[in-house]
Amino acid sequence: MNTDYYSTGNDIELFDKAFQRRIPVMLTGPTGCGKTRFVEYMGQRLGRPVVTISCHDDLTSADLVGRFLVTAGDVVWNDGPLTTAVKEGAICYLDEVVEARHDSLAVLHSLTDHRRSLYLDRAGEVVPAPENFMLVCSYNPAYRSSLKELKPSFRQRFMTLTMDYLDPDREAAVVVAETGVAREVARRLVDCARTIREADEVFHYEPPSTRVLVTTAHLIAAGATEWDAAQACLLAPLSSNGAIGEGLREIAAAALAAAENPAAQPV
The missing domain is CATH 1.10.8 (Helicase, Ruva Protein; domain 3)
Incomplete structure (x- = not known):
């Protein structure tokens, strides 16, 4: 199923260039203005699957990267959605990232700098991100809660595309x-x-x-x-x-x- 998207400016061009240069992207804009639709459209345009993670207060780093589970009497490592996205070279989309706890977002640091690797401390593994992996986050900066704010140091790890309602x-x-x-x-x-x-x-x-x-x-x-x-x-x-x-x-x-x-x- 093809996703239609109406551009509000040079967002498609900039996203394309960010993908080429492996730059993480932060989408900001009011709720329901098309941020998720844009990511789905760009996934189709770039020929990459999109792994969507809906962020919330209870989201832990283990929910993102994975955990050991007992399966048929054996303790087996199970990848989380972030790890799966990295291994598959997908676009990993963290929707409303401002809702996640700051300590949970720390696992993203190594993916958003020169290392471009995911460190699975519990599994003792380092997963290098392939060239076609991309990290995209979104949030609504007008969300009226003084308790929920992204750290400037975290925001500066991303190129920011500001979105708004269409004309x-x-x-x-x-x-x-x-x-x-x-x-x-x-x-x-x-x-x-x-x-x-x-x-x-x-x-x-x-x-x-x-x-x-x-x-x-x-x-x-x-x-x-x-x-x-x-x-x-x-x-x-x-x-x-x-x-x-x-x-x-x-x-x-x-x-x-x-x-x-x-x-x-x-x-």
Whole structure:
């Protein structure tokens, strides 16, 4: 299955050059702006498999590199996803790396400098990374938590590509391609989302992503009204605060009504 991707600049060209020169890449940008889709697309473009690791608080270094397990009465080493990616010369993608513990990320250091090797201390093995191995991480720098921040020394090990939402026409084109809704419907949803994103600094919430717009459009394609779909998929997930939710409803209603959509008025 081919993955479509709409470039927002020179990201494809820079990623290509980073792959050629074996430079690790850090992708930054708001949630749902296409970071994971971009990595999948580049994997297809470069002919490399992508091994995705979803980072979280409980992720340990052993979860990444592997561990000894008892199998049929024998103690056997089992590679973790990072080790597998290195050995296969894959693109190893650590999604939302900021969620991982700092001590767990220390195993990446030897892969992100001149050594380009993975040290399996418990197994007593050193795995050199082949030329076609690439390490890619992503995170959302606007994530509002003072407790979760990447160390500058870690960030400087990577080339950083800053990503953002597509321009309105291209974002609408993505919604149409993914769901099959009419272009005018997609554009109304995009205009609504952009209005809410602009209010982000006032309300302090995670703004609606392109992914959210695709979900909303899927519901519309299934027969829901635009307003019902927008409430369920675009507005409700943004905030559980009643006052903020009401404010978002007013913003969304005004944005959809401005597009002269008769289904946009709240009940």
